[in-house]
Amino acid sequence: GFAALAATSTFAFQQMSAVDLAQQGDDPAWAITEGLTTEIGPRPAGSDREAEARKWAVATLQKMGFANVREEPYQMPVWQRGEEKAWLTGPFLPQSLAITALGNSGSTGPKGIEGEIAYFASFDALVAAADSAVKGKIVFIDNQMEPTQDGSGYGLYGRGRFMGPSVAAKKGAIGIVIRSIGTDNHRNPHAGVTNFADGVTPIPAGAISNPDADQLVRQRQRATGPLKMKLLLTPKTIGDQTSGNVIAEVPGSDPAASPVIIACHLDSWDLATGAIDDAAGCGIITAAAKHVMTAGQPRRTIRLLWAGAEEVGVFGGQAYFDKHGKEKHAVALESDFGADRVWRVDFSLPDSADDLAKRIGVALAPFGVVTGHGEAHGGADVGALIQAGVPAVDLQQDGTRYFDLHHTPDDTLDKVDPAQLRQNVVAWTATLGLLANSSDSELP
């Protein structure tokens, strides 16, 4: 293939060369994912560990040869996990539940609370319920999310987590427990943030694992009277702390051209080492940029954003936008949906980029990636940019397994399949090379 390629344009040669590196060369995506999860481990937003992770990131990116590597700090409010335990306490013998507090949960106090369970089959059922069905009780929302390749369902079922606690608090509940927003059947609760509406006092809010939710449902079917639950959640808020983004660049040959921005997030939930969410994402985007850089200087600058504090409210993405939102960006991409293979590419590009999109689709086809018909939405950390009109490309990862692991103690390196991780890097490298060498008539 080499001789044939050499006969085509220098431009095409460069692209293949970067993709060749991605396919056959070093595997910096694995090295980053392994290093970050092994040496730093969990990286909660606004913590000392996240600060150590930023130092690790700066050192790693500098060593890899990127330019303008720096931290961009900001302040953010920090919520901290405390004790977390729960039991079904009646009418049967007490049984312990695998529970975790949702981010922003209130505290039960050190003695915990006990109450009758108010059962709701779905978030919508809770919304429809009279206050009297909820008042003084511990709400349970029994949404069962099923796996899908594109991750759809997270939005629908996730409402129980995002908004359920606020709705329950407004109706007078003393606490709320939800079936985890997850597709596995392990005794692992799925963490994640919830948001209380303005003026609503946070109540204790937790997620139990799917097997524990199944057990609750079975007990409910067998019980003649109401079910009872004891809940002990003692998280606290500790005010504003320092978090930060890490930025690095591959300087483009044309200083006047707008940069391509590619993002991941450096923070993780605290229950695991955040391998698929989102160490792998940082590995993928960084490996792709490295391969493009090694193959030859691109025309546009490639800017890497390893965002901080995504999990608890996209504070890093917002900080980036506040600082850089006025700068021109050619196109934005993010990798934040695990480490399984890219199966589809979606575009939200100006009409002037129709041919560019076609070239990307052709370049990706050999790697099992189909061109979708949907819009690209980027990821949370480039969401504000895209909202403001920056074009976007989504390299959609296979999400079938993602919500088995998402935000659980099981998000560890062994869940990353090295072959699929490399396919991500290949797809990203092919796409990034084309975007970073696109003309000013194609992208803004």
Add this chain to the structure above:
Amino acid sequence: GFAALAATSTFAFQQMSAVDLAQQGDDPAWAITEGLTTEIGPRPAGSDREAEARKWAVATLQKMGFANVREEPYQMPVWQRGEEKAWLTGPFLPQSLAITALGNSGSTGPKGIEGEIAYFASFDALVAAADSAVKGKIVFIDNQMEPTQDGSGYGLYGRGRFMGPSVAAKKGAIGIVIRSIGTDNHRNPHAGVTNFADGVTPIPAGAISNPDADQLVRQRQRATGPLKMKLLLTPKTIGDQTSGNVIAEVPGSDPAASPVIIACHLDSWDLATGAIDDAAGCGIITAAAKHVMTAGQPRRTIRLLWAGAEEVGVFGGQAYFDKHGKEKHAVALESDFGADRVWRVDFSLPDSADDLAKRIGVALAPFGVVTGHGEAHGGADVGALIQAGVPAVDLQQDGTRYFDLHHTPDDTLDKVDPAQLRQNVVAWTATLGLLANSSDSELP
């Protein structure tokens, strides 16, 4: 099929009828497994919960129409779990490990202990090590058990759990942590008992999950100096407590004929509800006995033994043997290897039973069960009987998934496949009908 069957002997008709019931009738195996795990949950040996489980068992067996249903209590020494936490503490940032104390573990005291890790690739490597390599350190044994259909490997790799702590203690270790004797990759440690040799003072001994063991190994590869671990395990022994077996019978038509004994164990580890270990076993043997009873009175009495306190040293099996070991038993069987399908039958029968074994093999073949060439060893609770010469039949279950779940928080009802559970009952019913109607010239 019915008319054709009616044309064969009454005996054959009865057998098919019991198997028909097992295939198409009620599903008492599921009802027992669901009921016991939902209403009682975890059933640690010698605990109040195990006592409640015995009451539940007696009521259930009586309601099902079994005769001579009774508890047979005994005393046994009880070890109780306390706090259990561990961290890798150096040279990298502290990382929490998913750990559980092994049964009979010593305590670290409430402040925990911290020490250098002495790494051993296997139990045999620990045995071969000089005391000086272990003294004052926390031993880690890195055995990785792989899944097999017949469960072989548990004996080999299990030595790290059964004997590792005693060997480490003798060599002067201050604690020991092993890679869980399990085949999954979830953040679930596998509990289980360990035994300290006479005169050896128990040291703190725990098992960490496979992903945590992987993390330890990766840190070891990256660290330039020794790894450190902090360990907090505060179990205690509380002296002799009451445990007990539950016995029930299907009275045979010939009071002079020796009984068939079928066993399971009622106790479970405390981290989960013990669905596959061994509520399902009790469901399987009881459903089979019920179907045989419903189809017509067998010649031999069938005695059901729901043994107590198997997990921590087979105290129930020993108590049964102490009380009944001198009685004649025709043959012994046990179900204690999960709820996945029976795939092989093995026999340890007298020569006089060659034709009986052949009839069983023929009866099982339609259900996917092959006749093996190995010996039958029964289960732990009938082990003393078999040791003393009682014939045995093993209905070998598929163990490929068993050690993913064994003794973990994940041993919950959702892991039981109703279709495979029913296949177990069918195989047991076919076998039990033939054994319970065997002649005195075939079995003792």
